[in-house]
Amino acid sequence: MIKNKYIFIFITILFLFNCTTKKSSKVILQLENHHHDTVYLKELTEEPYGYIDSVIINKKGSGRWKLMPSYPAFYSVYVKNDKKQTFTLFIRPGDYIHVKAAGKNFDSLVIEGSPESEEINKLLKRRNETAKEFFAWIDSLHALSDTVAEASKKAHRYDSLISACFQRHREYSIDFLERNRYSPVAIVALQQYIGDRPVFDLRNDFDYFNRIDSILMSRDSTVETVQFLHKQVDYFRAVRKIPDVGNKAPGLSLPDTTGKIISLESLKGKYVLLHFWASFNSASRAYHPWLKRAWWKYHWKGFDLYAVSLDRSRQAWVNAIRQDGLMGYHVSDLKMWNSIAVNQYHFTELPVNYLINPDGVIVYKSIPAEKLDEVLNKIFTQTSRP
Template sequence: MKKLLLALPILLLWACSQKDLVNVEGKIDNAKGKVLYFDRLNTTGAEVIDSVTIEEDGRFEFKVKNTKPEFYLLRLSNGQLITLLAEANESLIVSIKGVDMGKDYTVEGSKGSKLVKELNDKLNETKDHLATIRKDLESKKSDPNYSNISQNLLADYVKALQNQREFSIDFIMKNATSLSSYMALYQKLDDNTYTLNENEDIKYVKIVASSMKALYPEHDYTKAILGNLKVLQKKYNNAKVAKLIADKGTNFPDIKLPNQKGKEISLTSLKGKFIILSFWASQDVNSRKQNRDLKRIYEKFNKKGLEIYQVSIDQDEKLWTKAIQDDQLNWTNVCDTKTGSVNATRLYNIQSVPSNYLLDQKGDIVGKNLFGLALEEKIAQYVK
């Protein structure tokens, strides 16, 4: 009996030592001699917890004390990494197969890590699809049928963005109680474009923030999202007030893009004028023909109050600026050559070029896709 009593405290001590731990083990292929790091991903950056030099068999194992859901990274020194989301007492088994470890791995034993993988898999799929479209646009610029090709590719590009956005929203609504939804809120398609980037998306920040505040009130990520929500709410309120002031009597969304000299010019800066909002492409034959009509109309009505705000969907700055010079376009011309002005085309649901909207002096949209004589007649009704 004495032996049993002596053994009991030791057993309890061992059992307590196994609580509140996350165990991550697995195998990585083709990484012999490389250093695999295990990081904790904080709101301010990554903190190295442990590291191991990979042996011939590719096996690795890490343990870390954990009392709440946390993001972790498995990272090689070449920048390849996997993001995990683990909770206390979870044992994760990770199998890394491909050269691009972030795309070719499996994880078992953690629901949160599976959700993170689902998020990243979809984002990578969308990024790859958008990159393919941009490459196709670039490679087909010399094609005689470029006008039709570019229209179809542009429509495909917009659809891909919409699909990613819908996926992110659906993911958040289904997994609002998981920290993975925090990641879904802040995923980016590139350095400047969030998957959720509309003003009304603040409602999804509110949903995730409310859930995290209830479940993990002291978590650093909870404090971060609540702080971000205050900033976003202030910006949202200011934007609404500004819109009420600036858009009194208007019904068109603003565009702000750089001109050929790099200076950003907004559509609303022309408010008070009759505006032709024109979408075009330098390599599109019909767009170039339309430029000749626009020149004639501009010369006739400009001194009476007509302005043109022309948005190019070009992704080649040299071709865009050369077309402006060759066609002698003297009005406002803007373009985001990195994306083909995709945000502006989404905003106005542009499916083909040339396209246009007519905005009267009050800012009301009074016409759409009018060309030639029909365009001139419509302008004459407002500009006298």
Template sequence: MNKRLIWLACIIALTGCSLTGCGNKVQETHLRGEITGLGNDTLYLYGTDGTYERIDTILVKEGKFDHTLHVDTIVSAVLVFNRGIYIPLFLTKKEDIMIQGSADALEFLTIEGSTPNEEYTTFQQTLKAQGKLSDNAPTAKAEAFIRNHPSSLVSIYLLNTYFVQKPNPDYAKIESLIEGMSGTLQDNPFIGQLKENVGKMKEIAVGKTAPYFRLPNAKKEMITRTEQFKDKYLLIHFWASWNEPSMKEQAKLRKINRDYKKSKTFGMLGISFDLDKAAWEKAIKQDSLTWQQVCDFKGLNSEVAHQYGIVNLPSNVLIEPNGKIAAWNVSEEELKQLVKKQDAN
């Protein structure tokens, strides 16, 4: 996928525990931040063990925030800024995590507290020090880090970011990098899950048959691709009302809907990963999302999220009339050309 992603590790805690912990001996972890120029803002912190999803809302006042968590072991998380920037975090019990930097360079924040956070900061600072890099340079540096740090949790994040979440992943390279990791990481539940997700990604690559789903709309009508969108190109938009980048994307979708709503060969469907029905319905009404919308209110634990390998929002997939996947995160211009070609046939 070609957008900055929500890290897959935000879906699976590295040790199989959620941010709230999986035992009774929970400890307070403090997440603090001082980010110049951020002003008053709202951030979101994701963390989950695969069966329970948690979304923490963090309020920023004058560039500062202080948030308390309860964890009993090291877990993975991701801090999401409304500007569409995603920062990975590693949280441990009784740890003070300090985040500092500038709102003008959110990708290069300094994160202190626990070795993985500091290793990630060093990696990012290395990229920053190199100045303008070629498209392949960050990937090469990520590979070097992974091979030189076979026991670092950051290696898992870099593997997913720079190799798994690509439009056309090199699965042989991914498998090679995993094989080079230490026994500690090899035994990590995340690696097992990563292998499983790589397998799923192969199943949802361009040219593969799109997974079947059946989801309810606001009227509790069950919507499927094969019934409501038979013999049409179908653009599925994956979103959530709590995800700011998703909401910003709606303006483009409204334009696409206006341009193609009379087309007999094209349809649109919004699949939301909201948890709250009221928030979902409010977003649909306020943003005038008049095309078909569905949601099962299971968040990113929804079966359709797993079926389509959705790890970042917003995302979209274009499905051909024959049910094959035509493209991931298709642009408006790409969509125009594909529909035009279909209409001409």
């Protein structure tokens, strides 16, 4: 009984401690030309029921919110029935933010008490101005009605102006990232679009995404947008490991049916079809007649097969090779989906293949059976030309 009493006291103290340590945040509004308008403060979240509050601006143009955020977050401030009249705040627990704006569209926006919110709105204002200029040039391009020759000259000029406009904003955004690399507001810059064109592309600008993710996960991991960025970067990091056309083929060294280790690299100098299959997989077996024909037709021209089986049974593997009349090099570590080959090439279904050129570079991926002869014929027709 005494023990239960102490537990109850401990829980009560813990509860009171949590309540007293939670910091309130305040947002004070001074908005000209918005008298009697209802203005909303809405948390930008993927959750269906994020924080939302509203205030009616009084005749002096004033309004305020008091909130108790558990973590830093982005919020949209907008006027009822007109979400075009909007700006963004990044609110941390304990912030005291004063917002002043004139005009119906929150012109001359001034934010005090939140440098991060100031930075966001400078960026978004710059982005909107760039988009306006960007689309004005595009409209001019579409409106050309000159002769073909004149239109071609002007189109080239407009295209250069459009590219320069986009590049200026990208350079501004790179500088923004550098200034704000320790704040979640950097993510706003990473996720920008001008029309349907991303300012930063995850594939081509991965280093920017990776750097910001590394910094923010060590400083602001409770912020939802930071968690979203981390998932995005993690996913792309995994995707980048999947070999693709234009990449060097990852090395493999596996035992053949006699136990002799055969390396993929030992076939360098030939066109090699790296083919993953299993005797128990019907789609794999259906591919084999095409493989057999391709080997006999093109082997003498410099083509070979390096077939990796995901079997567990050596006997089943060997029997399938014999039954299907397959030639080439056949290897397996007999570990099924735990094979090192799966770890190297990150595939999830069978069959799958990669055509590797004499320099060890992947030139085709996942060639359908009925297209195999066409692909090889094209390659060896080109290579046989003087």
